[in-house]
Amino acid sequence: MNRKKLINQTTSYTTKLLRNRFGKGPEAVSVYLCEQCIILHLKNFLSPVEKFLLSQEEEQAFRYTRELIMKSMLPELRNFMTEELELKVVDLYYDWGIYNASGVIVGLLDYDFNATQEDYEGKEELHREIIRATTELQKPPTWMDSWWINSKTLFILRKGTTILLEKELIGLGYENMLRMTKGKIEKMLLEQEIQIEPIFNKKIADLYVDWSFENDHSMIMYTFEE
Numbered sequence: 604m605n606r607k608k609l610i611n612q613t614t615s616y617t618t619k620l621l622r623n624r625f626g627k628g629p630e631a632v633s634v635y636l637c638e639q640c641i642i643l644h645l646k647n648f649l650s651p652v653e654k655f656l657l658s659q660e661e662e663q664a665f666r667y668t669r670e671l672i673m674k675s676m677l678p679e680l681r682n683f684m685t686e687e688l689e690l691k692v693v694d695l696y697y698d699w700g701i702y703n704a705s706g707v708i709v710g711l712l713d714y715d716f717n718a719t720q721e722d723y724e725g726k727e728e729l730h731r732e733i734i735r736a737t738t739e740l741q742k743p744p745t746w747m748d749s750w751w752i753n754s755k756t757l758f759i760l761r762k763g764t765t766i767l768l769e770k771e772l773i774g775l776g777y778e779n780m781l782r783m784t785k786g787k788i789e790k791m792l793l794e795q796e797i798q799i800e801p802i803f804n805k806k807i808a809d810l811y812v813d814w815s816f817e818n819d820h821s822m823i824m825y826t827f828e829e
Contacts, residue, residue, distance in 0.1 A: 609688055612687065613632075613643065614632045614634055616683055617680070621645070621648070621676075624675070625672060629646055630646050630648070633646070635752050638712070639714055640714075641684070641688075641712065642707060642709050643709070645708070646704070647705075648704055653668070662701065670782065670783065673697055677697075681710075690712055693713060694710075695710055695711075696708070696822045697813060698786065698811035698813045700810070707811045709758075709824065711760070719748060723750075730759075732796075732802075733759065733797065733823065734747070737789055740789055740792060741764040744762055744763050744764050746762040755827045756825070756826050756827075757824070757827070759825075760820065761821045764819070781816075782814060785814070793823065806828045808827055809825070810824070810826075811823070811824040
């Protein structure tokens with residue numbers, strides 16, 4: 604399938620799927636495809652009920668509702684990517700930028716963890732700062748790499764950060780609560796402890812984080828303003 608057709612099909616399918624599940628689809632879906640992953644960036648994605656929850660400062664209820672819906676939706680999306688797009692999806696990640704009504708869904712493709720992506724200016728400093736800022740939350744990653752999707756999208760992939768307590772919580776059925784709590788703390792650490800904008804001379808637009816606890820993989824994604 605050619606790239607343009609793949610992007611058009613993904614945009615159409617994802618918009619329809621989100622609208623069916625949430626009652627309102629995003630205003631726009633931008634699809635980015637590279638050798639390592641496919642990224643769906645959602646803009647202005649917030650239903651009236653969710654707006655009400657956030658207006659009442661019910662962020663936990665908002666996140667819990669989205670967790671439940673996404674858990675039921677991801678198998679369909681994975682199946683679409685595998686069968687219709689013929690992509691080999693290893694992991695699916697998602698996260699929300701609540702206060703600007705954005706979101707991201709990432710399909711990690713058949714990734715070679717023995718390969719290293721090409722260097723770019725600021726890469727070593729970025730990795731060093733991320734490890735320093737998040738060590739009090741989790742183990743330093745056993746493996747880490749990053750690459751630019753385009754001029755305003757930077758993707759970081761990590762492996763081996765899960766601690767024993769987290770594995771026990773997941774085993775007891777608290778994965779959703781762990782994901783919500785850990786995501787909130789890690790975003791706070793990344794925002795407060797790292798001066799990312801001077802490294803790349805770019806202004807941050809959004810920050811997303813998520814984990815595949817089953818595979819002990821995790822992602823960070825920065826988007827920057829033009």
